[in-house]
Amino acid sequence: MIELLAQAFIGPIQETYFQKALIGGSVAAIVCSVVGCLVILRRMAFLGDALSHAMIAGVAGGYLFMKLLFQVEAHAPAMLLGSLIAAIVTVASIGFVSRVSRVKDDTAIGIMYTGVFAGGVVLVSIFRNYIHIDLMHFIMGDVLGVADHDLWVAAIAACIVLSVIVLFFRSFQLTSFDPVMAASIGMPVVLIDYALTTCVSLVVVSAVSMVGVILVVGLLITPAATAYLLSDRLERMMLMSAVFGVTSVVGGLYLCVWLDSAGGGAIMLFCTFQFLVVLVVAPNYGLLARWFRLRRMVPQEVMEDVLGALARGGGKPLDAAAMASFAETRPDRLSRAVRAMAREGLLQEERGGYILTANGEREANRILRAHRLWETYLQHVGAPAEELHPRARDLEHVHDKASVDYLDDLLGHPTTDPHGRLIPENHVECRPGNVCSLSLLRAGKIAAVESVAREAGAINLRPGDQIAMGPRSNGGSVWTVIRKDGSVIAMDHHTADAIKARVMDNDRGTPRRP
Amino acid sequence: MATEMPDNHVPAIEVKNLTVSFGPRPALLDVSTTIEQGLLVGVIGPNGAGKSTLIKAILGFVKPDFGSVRILGSPADRARGSVAYVPQRGAVDWDYPITVGEVAMMGRYGHVPWWRDPGPQDRARVDQALEMVRMSEFRERQIGQLSGGQQQRVFMARALAQGADVLLLDEPFSGVDAATERAILDVLNRAKAAGRTLVVVHHDLATAAEYFDRLLLIKQRLYAYGPPQAVLNSELLSEVYEGTLKIFSALPAGGKPA
Numbered sequence: 175m176i177e178l179l180a181q182a183f184i185g186p187i188q189e190t191y192f193q194k195a196l197i198g199g200s201v202a203a204i205v206c207s208v209v210g211c212l213v214i215l216r217r218m219a220f221l222g223d224a225l226s227h228a229m230i231a232g233v234a235g236g237y238l239f240m241k242l243l244f245q246v247e248a249h250a251p252a253m254l255l256g257s258l259i260a261a262i263v264t265v266a267s268i269g270f271v272s273r274v275s276r277v278k279d280d281t282a283i284g285i286m287y288t289g290v291f292a293g294g295v296v297l298v299s300i301f302r303n304y305i306h307i308d309l310m311h312f313i314m315g316d317v318l319g320v321a322d323h324d325l326w327v328a329a330i331a332a333c334i335v336l337s338v339i340v341l342f343f344r345s346f347q348l349t350s351f352d353p354v355m356a357a358s359i360g361m362p363v364v365l366i367d368y369a370l371t372t373c374v375s376l377v378v379v380s381a382v383s384m385v386g387v388i389l390v391v392g393l394l395i396t397p398a399a400t401a402y403l404l405s406d407r408l409e410r411m412m413l414m415s416a417v418f419g420v421t422s423v424v425g426g427l428y429l430c431v432w433l434d435s436a437g438g439g440a441i442m443l444f445c446t447f448q449f450l451v452v453l454v455v456a457p458n459y460g461l462l463a464r465w466f467r468l469r470r471m472v473p474q475e476v477m478e479d480v481l482g483a484l485a486r487g488g489g490k491p492l493d494a495a496a497m498a499s500f501a502e503t504r505p506d507r508l509s510r511a512v513r514a515m516a517r518e519g520l521l522q523e524e525r526g527g528y529i530l531t532a533n534g535e536r537e538a539n540r541i542l543r544a545h546r547l548w549e550t551y552l553q554h555v556g557a558p559a560e561e562l563h564p565r566a567r568d569l570e571h572v573h574d575k576a577s578v579d580y581l582d583d584l585l586g587h588p589t590t591d592p593h594g595r596l597i598p599e600n601h602v603e604c605r606p607g608n609v610c611s612l613s614l615l616r617a618g619k620i621a622a623v624e625s626v627a628r629e630a631g632a633i634n635l636r637p638g639d640q641i642a643m644g645p646r647s648n649g650g651s652v653w654t655v656i657r658k659d660g661s662v663i664a665m666d667h668h669t670a671d672a673i674k675a676r677v678m679d680n681d682r683g684t685p686r687r688p
Numbered sequence: 689m690a691t692e693m694p695d696n697h698v699p700a701i702e703v704k705n706l707t708v709s710f711g712p713r714p715a716l717l718d719v720s721t722t723i724e725q726g727l728l729v730g731v732i733g734p735n736g737a738g739k740s741t742l743i744k745a746i747l748g749f750v751k752p753d754f755g756s757v758r759i760l761g762s763p764a765d766r767a768r769g770s771v772a773y774v775p776q777r778g779a780v781d782w783d784y785p786i787t788v789g790e791v792a793m794m795g796r797y798g799h800v801p802w803w804r805d806p807g808p809q810d811r812a813r814v815d816q817a818l819e820m821v822r823m824s825e826f827r828e829r830q831i832g833q834l835s836g837g838q839q840q841r842v843f844m845a846r847a848l849a850q851g852a853d854v855l856l857l858d859e860p861f862s863g864v865d866a867a868t869e870r871a872i873l874d875v876l877n878r879a880k881a882a883g884r885t886l887v888v889v890h891h892d893l894a895t896a897a898e899y900f901d902r903l904l905l906i907k908q909r910l911y912a913y914g915p916p917q918a919v920l921n922s923e924l925l926s927e928v929y930e931g932t933l934k935i936f937s938a939l940p941a942g943g944k945p946a
Contacts, residue, residue: 276783276832474712551718552754555705569707569753572714580717580909 186431191318195384195427195437198320198328202381203393203419203441205332208339208412209377210398212370215350215408220280221371223391224268224287225261226378230312230387231294232260237305238297247306250323254379261375264290265368315386317427317437324383331380335373339412346370347408385438392442397422400449403456422448474571476503476511478541481520484530485538491527539598544573546591546598547581553592554585562592575602586667587613588650606679612653613670617645621675630672633665641675698761700725700854700885701746706755708741715741719755719910723887723902725853728880730890730900732919734929737907739889743856746887747773759854769798772852774843776859782832788842789827792818795849817848820882821875837868841875848879855879857888861895873899896920 186192236256240249272282348356401414426441520534548566603610623639644654653670701723708716715738748764759767796810821841897916905912912919
């Protein structure tokens with residue numbers, strides 16, 4: 175068994191053609207992947223495709239030039255130069271068409287590259303008696319038949335391209351992120367653009383002989399896209415992309431030997447498979463991670479239901495079953511919510527159930543206050559009685575401080591909701607030591623007057639006076655204040671708003687209601 | 689079709705206790721207001737104050753958590769034909785192969801069933817609308833060949849051709865020069881004179897008093913609705929724009945603008 179495995183893995187490596195394919199493929203894949211990062215960030219994937227196709231015209235041109243003038247057959251440097259020229263002509267004409275006409279970029283690319291590609295095809299077919307290149311070979315590539323000069327081409331292209339990218343990394347980064355700003359600090363944006371497209375052409379030229387015209391764009395963008403799912407920084411993305419490029423070549427070559435299939439196809443198949451795997455398992459941007467995140471996410475309304483249930487329970491520990499009768503949700507979601515809230519310190523376990531912590535109680539009161547104020551509001555605007563509770567449940571998720579305080583003020587700081595239940599008081603403002611307006615203070619609070627605004631000038635209160643709040647009267651619209659000498663002052667909402675007082679730490683006498 | 693003038697006593701827009709929220713913070717909270725017919729109303733407020741949400745709620749594009757919107761007396765979702773919306777200029781592809789006349793005709797598409805061509809009545813409506821925004825002579829132009837103000841007016845023509853009595857405009861004055869602003873304002877006033885009600889999201893407080901009959905100041909809640917002199921007082925504005933009072937110091941504190 176082990177021998178068989180060893181044979182499957184080590185066997186091919188001992189063959190020269192396999193070694194060459196491995197080396198050539200890896201070198202091409204590394205540059206492709208690194209440049210590909212810039213290509214996908216600039217959304218130029220289609221351009222890579224265009225360049226690889228346009229090259230065929232250049233190859234044919236270079237071949238013919240050397241053959242007809244110097245009688246040299248398949249002169250590699252000339253073909254290389256030809257394809258570079260073809261690529262640059264294509265890019266320039268794309269730029270020209272989209273600049274001078276209303277035709278948009280993607281359309282211009284489609285027009286120009288098919289045009290140049292067609293020129294190449296026609297050229298090859300006219301001079302079919304002179305040109306001895308196999309179009310199929312060009313289109314499909316032949317990684318297992320890599321010749322020495324292909325290796326040299328790939329190595330030189332890799333050196334040039336990687337040096338340019340490393341040396342001018344910041345220029346490439348800035349122009350791909352914010353070209354306008356790059357231009358404003360004096361970067362030659364157009365030149366850098368052309369440098370990038372030349373790099374893409376070089377890379378494509380070096381990879382075409384291995385995977386072919388059609389698949390080379392995949393080698394350019396798929397490893398880069400794979401790395402994109404895993405990294406939030408360009409350098410790291412480029413490094414990972416290079417690694418994925420190499421693994422695609424290695425994996426693809428074994429696949430091709432084992433299955434006896436086309437080399438280029440096997441490499442891209444493996445590369446695509448690799449992308450799909452990463453798409454599923456990537457820690458941040460993967461499908462599984464997203465699914466887990468969604469599952470873990472505890473819906474706000476379930477947490478609010480749990481808080482409400484415990485608050486209404488009056489301090490008795492409740493277990494999950496008892497909570498389930500309050501919260502309209504699936505049991506697994508409920509228990510997840512309970513666990514999350516325990517983690518956040520809102521709940522603690524006690525005697526087979528959960529009770530609210532001090533923090534939890536504050537939070538529960540806040541939500542209860544929002545709910546009951548919304549109910550009071552709904553009654554105020556004339557909603558029918560049977561709709562108060564369900565409507566308020568829909569609205570209670572709006573419980574930010576500004577909104578709730580607005581409702582409270584609008585409704586004249588009510589103390590009970592339409593069902594006669596106590597509305598929790600404003601815990602933030604009425605905390606002992608704070609200064610707030612008298613209108614917020616409930617009966618029994620003791621406070622020292624801080625300031626009396628002009629609107630309340632008629633009231634006989636001066637800064638420094640100690641007072642106790644008396645009960646509201648006249649349906650809650652009249653505030654009463656008891657002075658130290660026992661005299662009672664009555665005032666309306668507007669006046670009570672105008673008097674500010676510091677809340678004293680002395681409400682022990684106040685009866686606490688559950 | 690809302691061809692004949694509707695009853696003048698019905699308010700153009702009636703918003704009651706409107707609360708709209710996306711997540712825990714409300715975009716609009718308890719907004720109630722009544723906008724009478726035939727007014728040019730400016731909606732002002734800081735960024736993120738819910739101006740666009742208010743427009744979308746009036747159009748019936750967002751579902752309110754609570755509250756109601758009535759257009760000319762009928763609920764917003766049944767009043768589609770009587771409200772028209774003029775988008776921001778940035779939202780349009782100006783290279784699109786279409787002429788001024790065709791854009792205006794799009795306003796009639798909602799009234800023409802797919803098996804029929806627009807009739808003479810529809811063409812008359814389009815002519816009328818183009819005339820009102822003074823764009824008749826440009827009807828064969830492609831829309832990219834117009835100036836910014838003309839582009840804005842084409843879309844006003846489309847809204848008018850819809851036969852809507854209430855027009856909602858999202859920042860028509862953004863990114864145009866002062867002369868163009870005048871031209872657009874002129875068109876707004878002509879539409880108003882023809883009995884339309886216009887609600888315009890506006891950014892520039894300095895011109896608000898001069899341009900509009902009524903101002904609606906919102907930041908989640910409705911802070912004020914009324915004549916500009918009443919709304920543009922520095923106390924109210926500094927409350928809504930939170931402390932950035934300096935830029936309002938040029939404004940009269942409640943007095944009539946110069």
